[in-house]
Amino acid sequence: MYRIVVDRQLCSGFGSCVDAAPKVFELDRSGVASLLISETDTADVLEAAESCPMGAISIFDADSGVQVS
Numbered sequence: 443m444y445r446i447v448v449d450r451q452l453c454s455g456f457g458s459c460v461d462a463a464p465k466v467f468e469l470d471r472s473g474v475a476s477l478l479i480s481e482t483d484t485a486d487v488l489e490a491a492e493s494c495p496m497g498a499i500s501i502f503d504a505d506s507g508v509q510v511s
Protein backbone atom coordinates (compact mmCIF):
# COMPACT_ATOMS: atom_id res chain seq x y z
CA MET A 443 0.00 0.00 0.00
CA TYR A 444 1.24 3.45 -0.91
CA ARG A 445 0.60 6.63 1.06
CA ILE A 446 0.50 9.78 -1.04
CA VAL A 447 1.45 13.29 0.03
CA VAL A 448 1.12 16.41 -2.13
CA ASP A 449 2.93 19.61 -1.26
CA ARG A 450 0.32 22.08 -2.38
CA GLN A 451 2.75 24.97 -1.95
CA LEU A 452 4.95 23.47 -4.67
CA CYS A 453 2.17 22.43 -7.04
CA SER A 454 1.84 24.59 -10.13
CA GLY A 455 -1.25 22.86 -11.50
CA PHE A 456 0.21 21.21 -14.58
CA GLY A 457 -2.13 18.29 -14.05
CA SER A 458 0.17 15.49 -15.15
CA CYS A 459 -0.58 13.71 -11.88
CA VAL A 460 -4.28 13.74 -12.79
CA ASP A 461 -3.46 12.26 -16.19
CA ALA A 462 -1.32 9.52 -14.63
CA ALA A 463 -3.62 8.62 -11.73
CA PRO A 464 -7.10 10.14 -12.15
CA LYS A 465 -8.58 8.11 -9.30
CA VAL A 466 -6.09 9.61 -6.87
CA PHE A 467 -5.52 13.23 -7.92
CA GLU A 468 -7.76 16.08 -8.97
CA LEU A 469 -7.22 19.77 -9.53
CA ASP A 470 -9.31 21.81 -7.14
CA ARG A 471 -11.02 25.09 -7.95
CA SER A 472 -7.81 27.03 -7.49
CA GLY A 473 -6.02 24.72 -9.93
CA VAL A 474 -3.93 23.01 -7.28
CA ALA A 475 -3.68 19.24 -6.97
CA SER A 476 -5.61 17.62 -4.17
CA LEU A 477 -6.04 14.00 -3.19
CA LEU A 478 -9.22 12.00 -3.70
CA ILE A 479 -7.74 9.21 -1.58
CA SER A 480 -4.64 9.20 0.61
CA GLU A 481 -3.65 5.55 0.19
CA THR A 482 -3.76 3.13 -2.71
CA ASP A 483 -2.16 -0.11 -3.82
CA THR A 484 -1.99 0.83 -7.48
CA ALA A 485 1.43 1.78 -8.80
CA ASP A 486 0.19 4.54 -11.08
CA VAL A 487 0.88 6.94 -8.20
CA LEU A 488 4.61 6.28 -8.73
CA GLU A 489 4.22 7.35 -12.34
CA ALA A 490 2.31 10.42 -11.17
CA ALA A 491 5.08 11.37 -8.76
CA GLU A 492 7.71 11.00 -11.45
CA SER A 493 5.65 13.03 -13.90
CA CYS A 494 5.31 16.00 -11.57
CA PRO A 495 7.60 18.77 -12.84
CA MET A 496 7.62 20.44 -9.43
CA GLY A 497 8.55 17.40 -7.36
CA ALA A 498 5.43 18.10 -5.32
CA ILE A 499 4.34 14.47 -4.89
CA SER A 500 5.90 12.12 -2.36
CA ILE A 501 5.02 8.45 -2.08
CA PHE A 502 5.62 6.39 1.05
CA ASP A 503 5.24 2.72 1.85
CA ALA A 504 2.22 2.86 4.13
CA ASP A 505 3.47 0.09 6.41
CA SER A 506 7.11 1.00 6.86
CA GLY A 507 6.87 4.76 6.29
CA VAL A 508 9.83 4.55 3.93
CA GLN A 509 9.72 7.03 1.05
CA VAL A 510 9.62 5.19 -2.26
CA SER A 511 9.28 8.14 -4.66
Ligand code: SF4
Binds near residue numbers: 452
Ligand atom coordinates in the same frame (compact mmCIF):
# COMPACT_ATOMS: atom_id res chain seq x y z
S1 SF4 B 1 1.83 17.08 -11.51
FE1 SF4 B 1 2.67 18.19 -9.75
S2 SF4 B 1 2.57 20.36 -10.29
FE2 SF4 B 1 1.22 19.21 -11.66
S3 SF4 B 1 -0.82 19.28 -10.71
FE3 SF4 B 1 0.17 17.40 -10.05
S4 SF4 B 1 1.18 17.92 -8.11
FE4 SF4 B 1 0.71 19.84 -9.16
